[in-house]
Amino acid sequence: MPRPRLSRPARKPPSRYHHGDLAHAMLQEAVRTIQKQGIAALTLRGVGERLGVSRTALYRHFADKQGLLAAVAAEGFRMLRAALVEAWDARGRGREGFEAMGAAYVRFAVAHTGHYRVMFGGVVPPGNEDCEVSVAGGDAFQALVDAIVEQQQRGLIVSDDPLQLARYIWSVVHGISMLALDGLLPTPAEAEALVRYANERLRTGIAQ
Amino acid sequence: MPRPRLSRPARKPPSRYHHGDLAHAMLQEAVRTIQKQGIAALTLRGVGERLGVSRTALYRHFADKQGLLAAVAAEGFRMLRAALVEAWDARGRGREGFEAMGAAYVRFAVAHTGHYRVMFGGVVPPGNEDCEVSVAGGDAFQALVDAIVEQQQRGLIVSDDPLQLARYIWSVVHGISMLALDGLLPTPAEAEALVRYANERLRTGIAQ
DNA sequence: ACCTGAACACCGTTCAAGT
DNA sequence: ACCTGAACACCGTTCAAGT
Numbered sequence: 251m252p253r254p255r256l257s258r259p260a261r262k263p264p265s266r267y268h269h270g271d272l273a274h275a276m277l278q279e280a281v282r283t284i285q286k287q288g289i290a291a292l293t294l295r296g297v298g299e300r301l302g303v304s305r306t307a308l309y310r311h312f313a314d315k316q317g318l319l320a321a322v323a324a325e326g327f328r329m330l331r332a333a334l335v336e337a338w339d340a341r342g343r344g345r346e347g348f349e350a351m352g353a354a355y356v357r358f359a360v361a362h363t364g365h366y367r368v369m370f371g372g373v374v375p376p377g378n379e380d381c382e383v384s385v386a387g388g389d390a391f392q393a394l395v396d397a398i399v400e401q402q403q404r405g406l407i408v409s410d411d412p413l414q415l416a417r418y419i420w421s422v423v424h425g426i427s428m429l430a431l432d433g434l435l436p437t438p439a440e441a442e443a444l445v446r447y448a449n450e451r452l453r454t455g456i457a458q
Numbered sequence: 459m460p461r462p463r464l465s466r467p468a469r470k471p472p473s474r475y476h477h478g479d480l481a482h483a484m485l486q487e488a489v490r491t492i493q494k495q496g497i498a499a500l501t502l503r504g505v506g507e508r509l510g511v512s513r514t515a516l517y518r519h520f521a522d523k524q525g526l527l528a529a530v531a532a533e534g535f536r537m538l539r540a541a542l543v544e545a546w547d548a549r550g551r552g553r554e555g556f557e558a559m560g561a562a563y564v565r566f567a568v569a570h571t572g573h574y575r576v577m578f579g580g581v582v583p584p585g586n587e588d589c590e591v592s593v594a595g596g597d598a599f600q601a602l603v604d605a606i607v608e609q610q611q612r613g614l615i616v617s618d619d620p621l622q623l624a625r626y627i628w629s630v631v632h633g634i635s636m637l638a639l640d641g642l643l644p645t646p647a648e649a650e651a652l653v654r655y656a657n658e659r660l661r662t663g664i665a666q
Numbered sequence: 667a668c669c670t671g672a673a674c675a676c677c678g679t680t681c682a683a684g685t
Numbered sequence: 686a687c688c689t690g691a692a693c694a695c696c697g698t699t700c701a702a703g704t
Contacts (some may be wrong), residue, residue, distance in 0.1 A: 272688095303689095304688060304689050304690080306688080306689070307687080310686085310687060
C-alpha cells in the first residue's frame with residue numbers, strides 16, 4: 251500500500267519559486283555558502299538541494315556556474331557602491347566624509363566576505379568591458395572618483411589626475427581589506443585602527 | 459634502431475622522478491596550470507597526466523590538493539621575500555631602495571600570477587600561526603618591516619609604529635597588484651606609472 | 667620507498683520529458 | 686514558462702597490490 255509520497259527527509263515546499271523568486275534565492279544561498287565554507291565548497295547541487303529544488307533548476311536562471319558567480323560579483327559591486335555613497339553623503343562630503351568612505355569600504359569587505367572574494371578572487375575573468383560585472387564595478391569606482399573631484403574643486407586635496415588618485419586610494423582600502431580577510435588583522439579593532447592610521451598617513455605622507 | 463631518446467611530446471620518460479624530483483615537478487606544473495588557465499582548472503589528474511605519472515602519485519608527496527596549494531603559496535612567499543630583499547639591497551637601502559622594493563613587489567605579482575593568486579586567494583585557510591605558509595608569509599612581511607626600521611633609524615621616514623607603517627605600505631603595493639591582476643591596469647606601462655605615482659604620494663600625502 | 671589500477675562518492679552540464 | 690530525472694564525462698581520494 252503506497253504511503254502518500256511526501257516522505258522526503260525535510261518536506262519540500264511545493265512550488266514556492268515560480269515567479270522569479272528562485273533566481274534571487276539561489277544567489278542568496280550561494281553567497282551564504284561561500285561566506286561560511288569558502289568558494290571551493292560551492293556546488294550547484296548543494297544550492298539546489300538546500301532550496302528544495304532540482305539540481306538543474308538553476309539553469310533556467312543562469313547560464314552556468316560562472317554565470318551565478320558573475321551575478322554574485324555584480325550584486326556585490328552594487329552593494330559596495332551604495333555603502334560608499336551613503337557614507338560620503340552622511341558625513342558631509344568633505345574630509346570627514348571621505349574618511350568615512352574608506353572605513354565603509356573596509357567594513358563592507360569584512361561584513362560581506364562571500365561577495366568580496368568573488369568580486370576580487372579572479373573568479374570572473376577580466377574580459378568584457380561591458381558585461382554586468384564590469385559595469386557595476388566601474389560604477390563603484392566612479393563613486394570614489396566623484397568624491398575626489400569634488401574635494402579637489404573645494405581645494406581639499408591635491409589636484410593630480412583624479413583617475414590616478416582614485417587608483418592609489420582604492421589600492422589602500424582594498425589592501426587593508428585583504429589583510430583583514432586573510433586573517434592578518436585578527437580583531438576588528440585592529441582593522442579599524444589600521445583604517446584610521448591609513449587615513450592619517452594618506453593625508454600627510456610618510457616622509458620625515 | 460633506437461633514436462637517442464630525447465624525443466618528447468608523447469613518449470613517457472621511464473622513471474625519471476624517483477628521487478624527490480617529482481614533488482618539485484608537480485609544484486611547477488601546478489603553478490604553470492594556474493598561471494595559464496586559472497585556479498579552477500587545476501586538477502590533480504591533469505598534473506599527473508602531463509607529468510607522465512599516475513594520477514595518485516601525488517599523494518606520496520603531498521597530503522592532498524590543499525597540501526599542494528599550500529606548497530605553492532609557501533614557495534611564492536619565499537620568492538617574494540627574495541625579490542624584495544634583492545631590490546632593497548641592490549639600490550642602496552635608502553629612499554631609492556625602498557621605492558625599488560615597492561616596484562619589485564608589483565613586478566613579482568604580475569610576473570608570477572599563478573603563485574600570487576594562491577598566496578592571497580583565500581585558498582589556504584588562515585588558521586595555523588606556525589604552518590609553512592604562515593612562516594614564509596611572515597618572513598616576507600618582515601623584510602618590509604626591517605627596511606622601514608632601518609630608514610627610521612636614518613631619519614628618512616616618520617617614526618610611527620613600524621608594524622602599522624608596514625601594514626599600510628603593504629596595503630598599497632598589494633592593492634596595486636590586485637588592480638593589475640584583475641585587468642584594471644591594462645598595460646604594464648600603466649602599472650608602472652601607478653607604482654611611481656604611489657611612491658610619490660606615499661611620501662608626501664594627498665592633503666593640499 | 668615509490669608508483670599503479672580499480673573503485674567510490676561527488677561534481678557540472680545536457681537533454682528529453684513532464685506540468 | 687518552469688522544473689525534473691536520467692545520463693555523461695569528469696573530479697578528489699582511498700586502498701590493496703605491484704616493483
